[in-house]
Amino acid sequence: MLYLCLKYIHVIAxxxxxxxxxxxxxxxxxxxxxxxxxxxxxVAKMVVRFDAWITTPAGFIQIASGYGLIRLAGLPLTTEWVLTSLIIFLCVGSLWLPVLVLQKRLYVMASNAIETGGGLADEYRSVYRKWFWMGVAGFLGMFVIVLMMVTKMTPVQVAGLLL
Structure with a gap:
């Protein structure tokens, strides 16, 4: 029963x-x-707030519940799909703080434009592009992690089944 409760928490997170x-x-x-x-x-103000209050804690709950599930299942952390998903999760997670910082910068630049009555600073597009592509990389990683959670296989193993 503990395993199922933890799995439920993991999926909800x-x-x-x-x-x-x-x-x-x-x-x-x-x-x-x-x-x-x-x-x-x-929108940027709300995004920063939701990411700080909801998305970030969900990431920590994912780590804790995932670790608990691995322990309860008796799997070593070196199990191929587990280790691969951990590595990808850490890579995606390493994008998280810079993404939050960039979101905050986008908010500040938009707020400054409102205060001055001018348009967005030229720098806005550059910061936005960095934020956008970091998001693409992060979500691609998350898609792969979900694939591994569901199949208990690495992407290479899944591709081998499909080919």
């Missing part, structure tokens, strides 16, 4: 991590496409 993360990502993309500093500032 994955839904929050992926769902809130993807929702925030798409909302900030849509806001940025308007080039309206008021829209961007409002």
């Amino acid at each position: 994955a839904v929050f991590l992926f769902g809130f993360g993807m929702g925030s990502y798409l909302y900030l993309i849509a806001a940025s496409r308007t080039a309206n500093p008021q829209v961007i500032a409002h």
Whole structure:
């Protein structure tokens, strides 16, 4: 019963991590496409808040619940799909703090544009592109991690089955 409860928590945390993360990502993309500093500032403020309060804790819950599941299942951390998913999770996680910093910068730049009554600074597009591509990399990694959680196989093993 403990295993099933922990698995439920793990899945719910994955839904929050992926769902809130993807929702925030798409909302900030849509806001940025308007080039309206008021829209961007409002959305970026909420994205930073949701990512700090919901998505980040969900990531820590993923680590704790995943570790508990591995222990209860009696699997070593060196099990190929476990180790691969941990490595990818750490890579995705290493993008997280810079993404939060970039989101905050986008918010500050949009807020400054509102205060000065001008348009967005030229730097906005550059910061936005970095943020965008880090998001693409992070979500690709998350898709792969979910694949491994479901199949208990590495991407190479899954590809071998399909070919």
